[in-house]
Amino acid sequence: MTSPIAKLSFWGVRGSTPTVDPATWRYGGNTPCLELVAPDGTQFILDCGTGLRMLGNRWAEGINGASAETHILVTHYHWDHIQGLPFFAPLYVEKNQFQFYSFRSKFLGRDSLRQVFEAQMALPYFPVDFSAMSARRKFREVDGGESFQIGKNKVSARWLNHPQGCLGFRIETPAGIVAYATDNEPGDQVLEKNLRELATDADIFINDAQFTPAQLDSRRKGWGHSSWREGVNVAREVNAKTLVLFHHDPDSTDRIVDEILRDAREKFDSVFAASEGMVITLGAAGEPVQAHMPGSRTALRREAQFRACVSGVTAEGQKFEEETVVRDLSLQGALISLKHSPRIQSELQVTMQTPGAEGVQEMRLRGYVVRLEEGAERGTTAVGVVFTD
């Protein structure tokens, strides 16, 4: 019997506003949008940031294929969580059906989410009005404290500490538990308890990590966001297995997110920094949680062979250094065959011998592990790296 598998895809991971700065390219610039496909085929979308556009385009290509009805959970109405809605192509296709879930905002009253749709598409903010969306849409109001069943999955909603309110969601699937707690700040006793309820025994705990602990203690206090340190503390307290740092600050370059991730990994074993294109599978045989990072957005590849010395850290945390040959090289990255299996999202030093006009030269590059596959030769791992400088 095969075990039930859930698949969680990250389409947008940036907080507050999308970024197109090349320095944020590796983790990605689209605002929050996640897709979860449960083992029973139930399709969930968590938040409708600009990442939603990409997800919609993917469906249009027929790669994933939307199920009969898609369940869209919206945490709150700040721009970064709703911005993608008018650009979600499946909403303009008549046969599609969507069930939306969100809370009644005291600023909007009844049918808050429907009003958000209408306002976003009101003239002159958008070229076509609401009626152009021909897909079937149903709206359900959800309150903090509620739990309900969708297919074989149990969804629970809890209030989190954020200006004008925000819901966190916990989805219990037969393959494992996903807790989605974006946009929350520590400091309110009741709401902190809610956060812990959402994350208890979760296999994947996605938490707001917009600020560094130092920022959170000083000039960003009261902004409604959290840090990696809070995520680690909560994960430890309530036995969450894997922590995903989410909602990266628009001013956090890839380097800054690297540092945040490194700090978190010193304190907690299983941590990822959410990156656009990342896919986590839950419940696969052997390893309960497997993460796949996006490969480099392919580019000019060069058929070449360079002798190289590679050093890094294994998944078990051991330092290693080995000689290898780099065969598949592009401007942004390389596929390197190694006997060691480095940790995903860790840094590698790659020193390559490159022949040139003045003889063989050494080229030192800093790489970042985005992909691990079984190598062509027995006992090797094919390691995909993106060069960061």
Ligand SMILES: [Zn+2]
């Ligand atoms: Zn946000």
Ligand SMILES: [Zn+2]
């Ligand atoms: Zn917000």
